[in-house]
Amino acid sequence: MCKRCANAETVMDPCAKYAxxxxxxxxxxxxxxxxxxxxVERLDAIADLFDTDRxxxxxxxxxxxxxxxxxxxxxxxxxxxxxxxxxxxxxxVKQLVGAETAQQLRLLKSDLEDEPLDLPxxxxxxxxxxxxxxxxxxxxx
Numbered sequence: 001m002c003k004r005c006a007n008a009e010t011v012m013d014p015c016a017k018y019a020x021x022x023x024x025x026x027x028x029x030x031x032x033x034x035x036x037x038x039x040v041e042r043l044d045a046i047a048d049l050f051d052t053d054r055x056x057x058x059x060x061x062x063x064x065x066x067x068x069x070x071x072x073x074x075x076x077x078x079x080x081x082x083x084x085x086x087x088x089x090x091x092x093v094k095q096l097v098g099a100e101t102a103q104q105l106r107l108l109k110s111d112l113e114d115e116p117l118d119l120p121x122x123x124x125x126x127x128x129x130x131x132x133x134x135x136x137x138x139x140x141x
Contacts (some may be wrong), residue, residue, distance in 0.1 A: 070097060080105050084112065 040054075047054050069075050079096050082088040083105055094102040 076101065080108075084109055 043054050043057055047057050050057075076097055079088065079093055083090070083093050088096075090102060090106060093105060096102075097105070
């Protein structure tokens with residue numbers, strides 16, 4: 001059971017079997033990593049307390065970290081900068097910040113890459129044609 005449901009008033013049974021936000025296309029993938037022994041021992045103790053296994057706790061912790069990180073403005077600025085500098089592909093950006101934000105970044109990048117408009121420099125003519133009206137402000141009265 002995930003931490004979110006453990007703290008909720010009503011625990012939904014499907015949550016214990018299917019982690020939040022998983023879709024039918026989310027296939028489990030085995031990963032291997034090294035961790036300090038004391039963290040594994042604490043994780044196992046927490047898993048025993050919630051009557052679950054270590055994997056479910058790790059998946060939930062990773063999910064929460066990703067959601068928190070991806071939602072931060074600093075992270076999104078970093079993704080945008082790397083995308084604009086061609087250090088990230090669009091598909092990676094979509095994974096990192098979501099499809100909607102990625103599309104916005106793609107449009108902004110396209111605008112930034114466009115050639116400036118070929119407009120002539122303004123001449124020194126009076127744009128008001130000499131008929132400009134002025135209004136006295138409270139300070140001038």
